[in-house]
Amino acid sequence: MKKGLIAVGVLAILLIGAIVTLATVDFNRMGKDNAYYQIPAKSTVEETKLDSGEIIKRYLYTGTAYKENGESIEVEFSAAKELKEGAYLKLYLKKGNAVTSYDEVQPSDIPDKVKF
The missing domain is CATH 1.20.5 (Single alpha-helices involved in coiled-coils or other helix-helix interfaces)
Known part of the structure; x- marks a missing residue:
C-alpha cells in the first residue's frame, strides 16, 4: 500500500x-541558430478575409540578416503586427534561414562582428 x-x-x-x-x-527558440535583422522602413501587408468576414493582416519582412559571425543571409518572415521601423531583432533560425521566432534587442546586445 x-x-x-x-x-x-x-x-x-x-x-x-x-x-x-x-x-x-x-x-x-530552443537550440536554434541566431541572426540579427534591422526592420526596414516598409513592410508588405498581406490581408486574408475569413469566412466570418473578419480581415486578418500579416506583415511580411524580407531582407538581409547577419549571423553572429558576421555572415549575411537572406531571410523572410511574418509578424501579426507591424514592427517598429529601425528596431533590431534577434531571429531564431532552423535549417538555414527559416525564421521560427524573434525578439527585439538593443543595439548593445548585437555582437561586434554584425554590421548593418
Whole structure:
C-alpha cells in the first residue's frame, strides 16, 4: 500500500513537471541558430478575409540578416503586427534561414562582428 502511494506521488510530480515545462519552454527558440535583422522602413501587408468576414493582416519582412559571425543571409518572415521601423531583432533560425521566432534587442546586445 505504501509503495503504491509513493508511486502515485512520483507520477504526479513527474506529470506536474512535464506540464510546467511545456507551458514555460519556447521550443521555437530552443537550440536554434541566431541572426540579427534591422526592420526596414516598409513592410508588405498581406490581408486574408475569413469566412466570418473578419480581415486578418500579416506583415511580411524580407531582407538581409547577419549571423553572429558576421555572415549575411537572406531571410523572410511574418509578424501579426507591424514592427517598429529601425528596431533590431534577434531571429531564431532552423535549417538555414527559416525564421521560427524573434525578439527585439538593443543595439548593445548585437555582437561586434554584425554590421548593418
